[in-house]
Amino acid sequence: xxxxxxxxxxxxxxxxxxxxxxxxxxxxxxxxxxxxxxxxxxxxxxxxxxxxxxxxxxxxxxxxxxxxxxxxxxxxxxxxxxxxxxxxxxxxxxxxxxxxxxxxxxxxxxxxxxxxxxxxxxxxxxxxxxxxxxxxxxxxxxxxxxxxxxxxxxxxxxxxxxxxxxxxxxxxxxxxxxxxxxxxxxxxxxxxxxxxxxxxxxxxxxxxxxxxxxxxxxxxxxxxxxxxxxxxxx
Numbered sequence: 238x239x240x241x242x243x244x245x246x247x248x249x250x251x252x253x254x255x256x257x258x259x260x261x262x263x264x265x266x267x268x269x270x271x272x273x274x275x276x277x278x279x280x281x282x283x284x285x286x287x288x289x290x291x292x293x294x295x296x297x298x299x300x301x302x303x304x305x306x307x308x309x310x311x312x313x314x315x316x317x318x319x320x321x322x323x324x325x326x327x328x329x330x331x332x333x334x335x336x337x338x339x340x341x342x343x344x345x346x347x348x349x350x351x352x353x354x355x356x357x358x359x360x361x362x363x364x365x366x367x368x369x370x371x372x373x374x375x376x377x378x379x380x381x382x383x384x385x386x387x388x389x390x391x392x393x394x395x396x397x398x399x400x401x402x403x404x405x406x407x408x409x410x411x412x413x414x415x416x417x418x419x420x421x422x423x424x425x426x427x428x429x430x431x432x433x434x435x436x437x438x439x440x441x442x443x444x445x446x447x448x449x450x451x452x453x454x455x456x457x458x459x460x461x462x463x464x465x466x467x468x469x470x471x
Contacts, residue, residue: 247412247413248316248412248413248416249410249413250315250316250318251316251317251318251407259311259314262307262310262314262328262332263307265332265335265336266303266307266332266335269303269335269336269339270300270303294346294350294354294356295343295346295347295350295358296343298346298350299339299342299343299346302342303335303339306331306335306389309393310328310331313393313396313397313400316413317400317403317407319399319400319403319407321399321403323399324396324399327392327395327396327399328392328396330392331389331392331393331396334385334388334389334392335389337385338382338385341378341381341382341385342382342385344378345378345382347359348369348370348375348378351369375443376438376439376441376443376446377438379434379435379438379443379446379447380435380438380439383431383432383434383435383438383446384431384435386427386430386431386434387427387428387430387431387432387435388431390424390425390427390428390431391424391428393420393424394421394424394425394428397417397420397421397424398421400417401414401417401418401421404417412468415464415467415468416464419460419461419463419464422460422463423456423457423460426456426459426460427453427456430449430450430452430453430456433449434446434447434449434450437449
C-alpha cells in the first residue's frame with residue numbers, strides 16, 4: 238500500500254522487484270554518502286566537534302543533491318523496468334559521474350556557505366595560511382560543477398529517450414507517454430541551464446552563472462504547466 242501511494246495512480250509500474258542494475262546503483266549511492274561521512278573525522282576535542290557541526294550545512298546540501306539524483310534514477314527503473322545494454326551503459330556513466338563529483342560538490346557548497354555566512358569551514362587551510370580558492374579559480378569551480386550538472390541531466394535525457402524508443406514494447410498509454418516526454422523535456426531544460434552557466438563561467442561572468450541556476454524552479458514550473466495543458470487536450 239505504501240509503495241502504491243508513492244507513485245501516480247495513472248502510471249503503471251513495470252518493475253515490482255529490484256533489478257540487479259538498481260542494486261548496484263543503490264550500493265554506489267550508499268558508497269557516495271559513506272565517502273562524505275568518512276571525511277568527517279571523529280572529534281578529539283569540543284572545538285573539533287563544533288567545527289563538524291558548522292560543516293553540517295554543506296554536508297546535508299551535498300546529501301540532498303545526491304538523494305535528488307538517486308530518486309530520479311529510482312523512479313525511472315520503477316516506472317519502466319528497462320535493462321537493455323544501452324540503458325545499462327547510460328546508467329553506469331550516470332553513477333560514475335556522481336561518484337566523481339561527491340567531493341567537488343561538497344567543496345562548492347562549503348565555499349558558497351563560507352562566503353555567504355562568514356563561517357570558516359576551512360580552518361586547516363587558514364591555520365597554514367593557504368588560500369582556499371583564488372578569484373581566478375572560482376570560474377573553474379563553476380565550470381567543473383556545470384559540466385557535471387549538464388552531463389547528469391543529459392544522461393537522464395537519453396535514458397528517457399531510450400524508453401520512448403521502446404514505447405510500443407512497454408505499451409505506454411497516453412498519460413505515460415506525456416509523462417515520459419515531460420521528464421525528457423525537463424532533463425533537456427536542465428542540460429541547457431548547465432551549459433548556459435558553463436558558457437558564462439568560460440567568459441568570466443561567473444555571477445551570471447549563479448543567476449542561471451535560479452532558473453531551475455522556473456523551468457520546473459514551465460515544464461509542469463506544459464504537461465498539464467497536454468493532458469487537458471486528451
